[in-house]
Amino acid sequence: MNGPQFAMTAFVVTWLTASLRLAGPVLLAALGETFAEQSGVLNIGIEGTILLGALTSFLVSFYTGMIWPSLLAALLVGIAANMILAWMYVTVRASQVVAGLVFNVLALGVASAVYRKALGNSAVPESIAMFQPLHIPFLGNLPVIGPVLFGQTILFYLTIALAFVAHFVLFRTNFGLALRASGENPAAADSAGISVYRMRYAGTLISGAAAGMAGGYLVLAQVGLFRESIVSGQGFIALGIVIFGRWNPLKATVAAMVFGACDALQLSLQIFGTHVPPQLLLALPYIVTILAISGLFGGKAVQPAALMAPYIKD
């Protein structure tokens, strides 16, 4: 292969691979958040939940050396943490925005305190057992798409599979119908015999499970260590992806890829020494999301009508 062609291929391959890898954990969190929002709950607390999941999976992996139990533990902690949030959102009917934002601060405090009690300041090596990229025979050797699509970790494929499962559950099952009814018209859902409270609890807990797992994904497949800053806004990006994806798991998958692509592009373009102010590239994913959810391209009609509206059963 000659020089320029190699450079171009390498640019494209590394850019796309990075895009997909960055998309993985946020997509997982976004899939869960779709359930919460379809049930009428805007769960901003997923940022903190991801952090708690990340800490849990790190500690379990550190102490046991086993990967799958670490992921499971992160999932369970996500559910437990979101029990509190669901109670605040649904039973107490607190402002979802404020409860979620403040929960994120609480999660940061708890994660930091626990990490410090467990490991902080000790001189132990920090490497933990991690998921390794799969090497799929034949497919993995294809040019460009081989390394991009078939060289990811198993969690990536699991997440894609979950997107299809989520789509099926939301749009093809009674549970999904009841969930969406609770977010669209809770009063009507209630008179049809659906427990709106139960559906919203379910939506919030599913988002908690997914966010906890996303934290595990981050630690076990991407960075292999814990710091209290490692989530750095990815929960908020997941919120954007849900809306960009029109509250539809399959479209959210595409949205996550677009988002990852923007994020990776601002890294990749620097290889060429571009002279664009870097802040413009860094702001790109946010501007893309804002445009995507601005309504310029439609979308108002598919938003759950009762999103963020607490429901009071008479």
Add this chain to the structure above:
Amino acid sequence: MGRISRRAFHGTLASALAWSAIPKAWAGPNRPTRVALLLSGVITDGGWSQLAYNGLKELKARNGFQIAYAENISIAQMDQVARGYSDDGFDLVIGHGVEFSSTLLEVAPDYPGQHFFVTTFLPQPEVPRNIMYVNMGYFGAAYGAGALAALISDKKRAVGFIGGDDDPNQNRIKKSFIAGAQQTVPGIRALAIITGDYDNASKGREAASILIGNGADVIWHAADVTGLGAIQGAVAGNVKVLGCYSDQTDLAPNNMATSFLMNLGGMVISISQEVATGTFAGGSEWRPPVNEMWLQKCGKNGDYNSRLVTAEEWSAFQKVWGDIASHKIDVEALLK
């Protein structure tokens, strides 16, 4: 975490003694010297903040020092926290990082009997006598890292740098790294990505894999937590990596050639001792030699990992490193 060698600072202590001796409030023999460390990060970050805190802890273990620290200080809190410690009578208030530069500059004149130290460049030509800044030789270290990376590159095609926040300082570190690589091994490409974030490990990892995919086979970072991700990326791509700030060998025992560790703990101890002995020479920018401020360590392997770096490569690097320290290679002139 890497242990900090204090040996390196004996020399600088002596040179500090030789500097102007202004009469100042003396900490009497019966009163401990009280030192406060202000951090914008946390003491468990495994890098920048933790290293300085380790110095503080070591002071605590000695007689004659009383210590305190505050972490996660946002810009809105700085003034209050700095004045709080000053009002409490702390003899030395250390602002760890560029964020503290202007706040402490404003606070210092109100507490002429106490001392202030900021771990960043002198912000203006004239500063009060009781505040000291430091040029920690980032650019010399970056030049050295670029040189070492280029020397130990197997394919001699490209080496890569990963930066944190997009600020002028990081951009100069990037330029110095590129200059170091290209002047040491002519023809090699030096690629650089400034991620715009010190705290995003996933982004650091992707930055590393992009650099590796584009031909880099040695990675250096100066990006704190983002850099931790960069190290993971280097391990995943199975290329050599150089650590930064602390001895990061444990994070990648098979890929870490060496770490450029910053003697932040030693710096905290050294400045505190100057205050305790009344030799603190403020009103200036302290310029410790780059080879005392930055040390190369590689865990149990000693200075470097001999499976990744040959003895010839190391001695070639040592020559460059010495030239930077003696200003035979004038890195700051390259940046003008």
Add this chain to the structure above:
Amino acid sequence: MAKLFERRLTPSDSPIAIFATTAAAFLTAMLVTAFLFLSYGASPFQAYFALFHEPFGTLRGFGYSLVRTSPLALIALGTIVSWRSGFSYLGFEGCFVIGASATAWLALLTAPGARIGPIPFFLFLPLAIFVGFVAAGLWAGLVGFVRARLGGNEVLISLMSNYVAIFILQYLVSGPMRAPGSLPETRILPRATWLPFILPGTRAHAGILIAIAAAALVWMLLEKMPLGYELIVTGFNAAAARYAGIDVGRRIMLAAFFAGGLGGLAGMVEELGSQHRLMDGINGGVGFVGIVVALLARLNPVAVIPTALLYGGMSVGADAMQRRASIPSSITFILQSLAVLLVLAFDALRYYKINFSVFSRGAPPTATEEASK
């Protein structure tokens, strides 16, 4: 026999009930956190003494409390204007940054030798208020436009716009507005543009007066003016407002403009009163804390100043607590967030009423039951 607790259809809105539930929430949060202090070997009494003594028992600390109060109160007022108009704006972090940047730009123009040159403070201040208010007002107004005319979701757009505003600030201080030298920050603002200090021996500045004036104006707007009434009707029931002939879209954009402007004033006050130069990181979460303050004040402009003073004072106290008792910052995060979450949660108690006739048969009263009087 009458039950001790009886469920109400609507929560009790009496000030006593609100105060009692809030106080009970804070006490519970402090009790829980006290155990965490113990686990770090710190004395809870010493810590809580610092928490309250520093901000309200020392002159210097009180000055700092006022410094913290001003931006919090202004952002809380912005939250009140937007939320009560049915516009769930969360972009105050961005407004703060935009307001601060615009003000710093103006102040630097009045430096000796700069384009405008020195102007008297009584001329500069109204100009700075105008520039800070309008810049951030337009920034938020854009989100209002998207919501009103395109039907976009303002919650997420405003959240995302915070990041964009912060990138703009980073660009400004590392590029066009950077002072010569290595640091990503502007020059120090000319002394003549600083807000005057109002309490001798403290850092308290005139920003608190601006915040109080703004609270009075917002109260007048919402309670006394037809426009405020229209805004509230829009927020309460947009469909009804439309039937009443109110141009809902225009009201929302106006609410967004006012809210953003107040957020911009917060940035201006912080810039001219306390920071005196522009640098990355000046926001530090104040845009979100301001929203929390508004909620704790139950979206009531009259309650904003005392609530902000209490919250600002507590954060000054939390710093003192960390300093005096060597408590890690994570514990103060836990204390603050737990207190707010419990205040929200204890609101549920106001749905219950106590049958005091039960007490005459000898049941002992408890603190939380007082809440539902």
